[in-house]
Amino acid sequence: MATEILWWIFAAAIVGTALGVVFSGSVIHSAIFLILSLAGVGAMYLFLMVEFLALVQFLIYGGAVTVLILLALMLTRMGAGEKVNGSQAPAGFMVAVALAAILVSVAVRTAWPGDTGDMPHNIAIEAVSEKLFLDFGAPFVIASALLLVALIGAIVLARQEDGE
Amino acid sequence: MNGASPLPFGDVFFGWSWLDAIIRIVIVVLIMTVVVVYLTYGERKVVARIQQRLGPNRVGPWGLLQGFADAIKLLIKEDIRPRAADRWVFEFAPFLTFIPVLMVLAALPFARDWGVRNVTLGLLFVNAALGLNIVGIMMAGLGSGNKYALLGGVRAAAQMISYEIPLVISIICVAMVAGTLDLNAIAILQEDRPFLLLQPLAFVIFFTAMLSELHRAPFDIPVAESEIVGGYFVEYSGIRWSMFQLTEYASLWAFSIFGSVVFLGGWEFPMGSDWGWGWQLFLTFVKSLAWIIAVMWVRTTVPRLRIDQLMSFCWKVLLPMSLVQLLMNGFILVYDWPQELLTLTSGIGAAALVGFILYRTARHPSVAHLVGAYKRAGAQAQ
Numbered sequence: 001m002a003t004e005i006l007w008w009i010f011a012a013a014i015v016g017t018a019l020g021v022v023f024s025g026s027v028i029h030s031a032i033f034l035i036l037s038l039a040g041v042g043a044m045y046l047f048l049m050v051e052f053l054a055l056v057q058f059l060i061y062g063g064a065v066t067v068l069i070l071l072a073l074m075l076t077r078m079g080a081g082e083k084v085n086g087s088q089a090p091a092g093f094m095v096a097v098a099l100a101a102i103l104v105s106v107a108v109r110t111a112w113p114g115d116t117g118d119m120p121h122n123i124a125i126e127a128v129s130e131k132l133f134l135d136f137g138a139p140f141v142i143a144s145a146l147l148l149v150a151l152i153g154a155i156v157l158a159r160q161e162d163g164e
Numbered sequence: 165m166n167g168a169s170p171l172p173f174g175d176v177f178f179g180w181s182w183l184d185a186i187i188r189i190v191i192v193v194l195i196m197t198v199v200v201v202y203l204t205y206g207e208r209k210v211v212a213r214i215q216q217r218l219g220p221n222r223v224g225p226w227g228l229l230q231g232f233a234d235a236i237k238l239l240i241k242e243d244i245r246p247r248a249a250d251r252w253v254f255e256f257a258p259f260l261t262f263i264p265v266l267m268v269l270a271a272l273p274f275a276r277d278w279g280v281r282n283v284t285l286g287l288l289f290v291n292a293a294l295g296l297n298i299v300g301i302m303m304a305g306l307g308s309g310n311k312y313a314l315l316g317g318v319r320a321a322a323q324m325i326s327y328e329i330p331l332v333i334s335i336i337c338v339a340m341v342a343g344t345l346d347l348n349a350i351a352i353l354q355e356d357r358p359f360l361l362l363q364p365l366a367f368v369i370f371f372t373a374m375l376s377e378l379h380r381a382p383f384d385i386p387v388a389e390s391e392i393v394g395g396y397f398v399e400y401s402g403i404r405w406s407m408f409q410l411t412e413y414a415s416l417w418a419f420s421i422f423g424s425v426v427f428l429g430g431w432e433f434p435m436g437s438d439w440g441w442g443w444q445l446f447l448t449f450v451k452s453l454a455w456i457i458a459v460m461w462v463r464t465t466v467p468r469l470r471i472d473q474l475m476s477f478c479w480k481v482l483l484p485m486s487l488v489q490l491l492m493n494g495f496i497l498v499y500d501w502p503q504e505l506l507t508l509t510s511g512i513g514a515a516a517l518v519g520f521i522l523y524r525t526a527r528h529p530s531v532a533h534l535v536g537a538y539k540r541a542g543a544q545a546q
Binding site for chain 1 (some may be wrong): 250253271284285288289292293294295296298299302303305306307314317320321322325345
């Protein structure tokens, strides 16, 4: 019972802050709402008793991704009263509706396997690391090589030296 | 979530353990307040001693009540909000910077099995909480409506993103040796020798990156008074400014306890389990005190770096060295080579790193790529 009440409180908080991301007037407020929303999702992982996933959610989304967004905002020139929506707003709205329709229809049609209570929870970190580094070692290495290529590509694109 | 099979997790929220957690966190926060008050006093005294001054000596015997006088002054000061500030971002920023520090304090072991909560993934938890640290600082920088605050926020963000990587890798090196992320278990593993002896290179990297995370000299670029008049908290006053100060000293304290658990053996190293909790608390106290005094000592000795020096030191020196340590640990631990080899390789690495820093300090700097005033100053130095 208590868990259910808390679950609903957090669910409402996540949806509320997600709406704040979309409807707030300034980009900075949107970014801060995004942090709160992602932190709420991290708390949801705690309810599902997957601590590792919750901590990674805080570390990667709360700590890294949104900080990069805020850093990018600081380096751009944004006035306080600047309009967030430009002339492309109708197109953006249509894409958002289409995406939401696809996601909702997929979520409704999928046969979810059983109840959340039956799912494995609090998996030991040793088991996670064995799966990641031994059983799926090759995909892990390939993914990291891909990220490295993307990183070098970004540096090459960003640092155009004179005469290139 | 059907009512038939509720998750047992609600127990944690509405049982006696909830009350127990509240009592423990109140104790920790009270101790933290006293520690912070005396850290401000202690820092002024230590810095004064090194600079051959007296330091605060008027309020109470030896100036011991100076910190409380300062706290009262700060609390009754007017709280000013600039008109250009983004109201809610500005007002919530100081409190949001404090939350991550509180989260870290909740996971630290002060004595055997005594912390607010012993988290199984303690090391990861501390890192995750420290990653959120920057959000409040950036909110302060963005919300103040002040160019200096914005510059301070940008500097803090760039610096913390860069130095977080060597910091985390150096902690991962220790976690590899320990084979666990549980802070209590890590302390117990150091019964015979602290991990400092096995991983000196990781220790040097951790200490350096920690100075940067704490915005301590020589890495106090985001809060440099002579360059950007105080950085991201330039517009704050009164209680909100004191929240930033509280966060700074509380995180210094938290980092010193965390570092002493990870590298110096925490409450365990000499005879911790045998001599009881009083000795364990004493060990924690002495180690964190030594750690804090070392931080203040560095602060008064080394001049502030330039931002390009800071960045190239992180990416070209600390990060490769930490990766070398990670690789060496991997080889030695996978092939079960003796632990002395860890000490040897890491010791050579640490000696090389410290030697490199000393060499760079001793030789004349090149002025080839500098411009303007820097070039003239460099030429005069030669």
